[in-house]
Amino acid sequence: MITESTATHIHWFRQDLRLEDNPSLVAAARAGRVLPVYILDDENAGNFRMGGASRWWLRRSLSALNASLGGTLNFYRGDAGEILDELCQRFGVQEVHWTRCYEPWRIARDTAIKKALTAAGISARSHAGALLFEPWSISKNSGGYYQIFSPFYKKLRAQDAPDEPVSKPALDGLLVEDPQALALDALELAPRVAWDTGLCARWEPGEASALDRLAAMVDAQFEDYAEGRDFPARDSVSRLSPHLHFGEVSPRQIWQATEPLEADPQVEAFRRQLCWREFSYSLLFHVPELPTENFRKSFDAFAWKNDPTQLARWQQGRTGFPLVDAGMRELWETGTMHNRVRMIAASFLVKNLQIDWRLGAAWFWDCLVDADLANNSASWQWVAGSGTDAAPYFRIFNPTSQAKKYDPDGRYIRRFIPELKSLPNKYLFNPCSAPESVLEAANVRLGKTYPRPMVDLKQSRQQALDAYQLTR
Ligand SMILES: Cc1cc2nc3c(=O)[nH]c(=O)nc-3n(C[C@H](O)[C@H](O)[C@H](O)COP(=O)(O)OP(=O)(O)OC[C@H]3O[C@@H](n4cnc5c(N)ncnc54)[C@H](O)[C@@H]3O)c2cc1C
Known part of the structure; x- marks a missing residue:
């Protein structure tokens, strides 16, 4: 007979690849034995299945998590609903726990799974853990969601502090292994050709490395963050975005770690960026079409040129504009691109080349280790001018003057475009x-x-402005 203490519960790891501050894992462990599960569900992800760089990250992150769980993480591949249903039957599972995700396809899938589990008499419990605040909780006094960042931020800061992180549960003797689970390699996340040398050199996925990175930023007191964050050659930014995306560290842990430095303007500037992430999630939650449709419908009439040869030159970092090219090559080589350069490279594509922001977003989706549906979609629409809190369309970055201002000694450009290194x-x-x-x-x-x-x-700037006028 299955008693409360011997009952097996599932903790379904998704974008919460950590043991610390994982309320869902704590709840599962409190209730009995835990079958820790990861499911690669490309079927439900459809067009939003992870790109190449994300898969590279995921494999290493899962490997690190599996090691922290003493090798007991159970891997599966396919439709998550069907797999959970089969596991619940085979293990007599009474409760399934997971941390909430907010991508529209995940919300639709999870809702259906919850309904099916509940109908089968199994308790399906989702927990908060990916954001500081739930995306529906910061709303206007008059009702509705914020479309502009500044008032959103003001409202968020007026809330009580986010919930405190929870400690990792004691899991000794509680973890259950499924002999029928797949090996990690069977998820086929490893690149088929070795394009990942630069990623290996730049990154170490996993919870331990995320916490180390956070500790290093705290130790350095976010020195030079406020100003330095605009200079791609400086080491001023946190580089926490892929760790946050995969949930190796939670925003609540970051908030708590920065609490003692709260009064410091450097830390305030950093926390503000973290709140841009909250804002993107709020937008995605309220506007599920954000990844695929112009928020401003007037943009539907924009006559994108979408020249495939020009798109390829941009992707390959061969535009002839050194800062754009350095950014695009940084992306290809290392799976990331500095935020300022992301804005400049995106503006160049959408405005100077008049190529649809969705084609740029798709390339980023494939190449970024931090590819994130909320941040990527909101940021591309922001740059394009088609979004909610958008940069006005006429704000067109000049990649040459931006390079002079933000890479004045050319260190960043020379690093990624060695063929120009001897040019004064x-x-x-x-x-x-x-x-x-x-x-x-x-x-x-x-x-x-x-x-x-x-x-x-x-000339291309003027052409972009003329094309924009026609949509008005
Ligand atoms: C065209 C474009 C596409 C982008 N695509 C993504 C994406 O797919 N995934 C992603 O995480 N970020 C994206 N960003 C936002 C931003 O560039 C990255 O979050 C940032 O460069 C990550 O570096 P960091 O961790 O060192 O940031 P830090 O400056 O150290 O900031 C700390 C954290 O705050 C959040 N953050 C910082 N800037 C932003 C921002 N502008 N919008 C939302 N959140 C932010 C991130 O989670 C980041 O890790 C995009 C920006 C642009 C202009």
């Missing part, structure tokens, strides 16, 4: 302006070793 700073941001003798001395042959600019900035 005076010409680095616009190699075309260099005299032939300087190019020759720097071993740069325009059109051969490095491309000429693929568009005229002034």
Whole structure:
């Protein structure tokens, strides 16, 4: 007979690949033995199945989590509803616990799973844990969700502090292994060709490394964050985004760790960015079409050019604009791109090339280790000008003047575009302006070793503005 203490409960790991501050895992462990489960569910994800860089991260993160669980994490692949149903029957499971996710496809799937489990007499319990506050909880006094960040932020900061993180549960003797579960390798997350050298050099996925990174930022008191966060060559930002996306660290842990430094403007600037993440999730929750449809319907009439050759040059970092190219190559090599450069590269695609933001978002989705449906969709719509709290369409970043301002000594550009490394700073941001003798001395042959600019900035800017006028 199954008693309360011997009963097996499922904790379904999803975007919460951690043991600390995991209320769902705590609840499952409190109720009896725990079958820890991870399901790779590409079937329900559809077009939003994880891209290549995310899969690279996931494999390593799962491996780290499995090690923390003494090798007892059970892997499956396929439709999560069917797999959970089969596990519940085979193990006589009474409760299934998970941490809530807010992607529209996950909400639809989880709702259906909850209904089916409940109908079968099994308790299905979802828990908060991915955000500081639930996405429906920060709303206008008059009702409805915020479309502009500043008032959203003000309202969020006026709330009581987020819930305190919970400690990891004692799991000794409680973990259940399923002999029929797959090996991690059977999820086929590893790249088929070895394109991941740069990712291996840059990142260490997993809870321990996420907590180390957070501790390092706290130890350094977020020094230089407020100003330095705009300079891609500086090491001022946290690089926590993929850890946050996969739930290796929770925003509540970050909030609590930064509490003692709360009065410091550097920390305030950092916390504000964390709240942009909350804002993106609130938008995605209230506007589930955000990843696929223009928020501003006037943009539906925009005549995107979508030239595939131009798109490919942007993807490959061969636009002829060094800062854009450095960003696109950083993305390909390391699975990330600095935030300022993301804005500049995205603006270049959408405005100077008039290519649909959804094509840019799809490339980021495949290449970013932090690819996140809420942040990626909200950010691309923001840059495109089609979003809620959007940058006005006429705000078109000039990649040359942005490079002079934010990479003044050219360190970032030289790192990712070695063929320009010997060009003096005076010409680095616009190699075309260099005299032939300087190019020759720097071993740069325009059109051969490095491309000429693929568009005229002034002209393409004007064309974008004209095209925008037609939509109004
Ligand atoms: C076109 C475009 C696409 C983007 N796509 C993604 C994406 O897929 N996933 C993603 O996590 N971020 C995305 N961002 C936001 C931002 O660039 C990254 O969150 C940031 O660069 C991550 O680096 P970090 O962890 O060092 O950030 P930090 O500056 O250290 O910030 C701390 C945390 O705050 C959050 N954050 C910071 N900036 C933003 C922002 N602008 N919007 C929302 N949250 C933010 C992140 O979770 C980040 O880890 C995108 C931005 C642009 C312009």
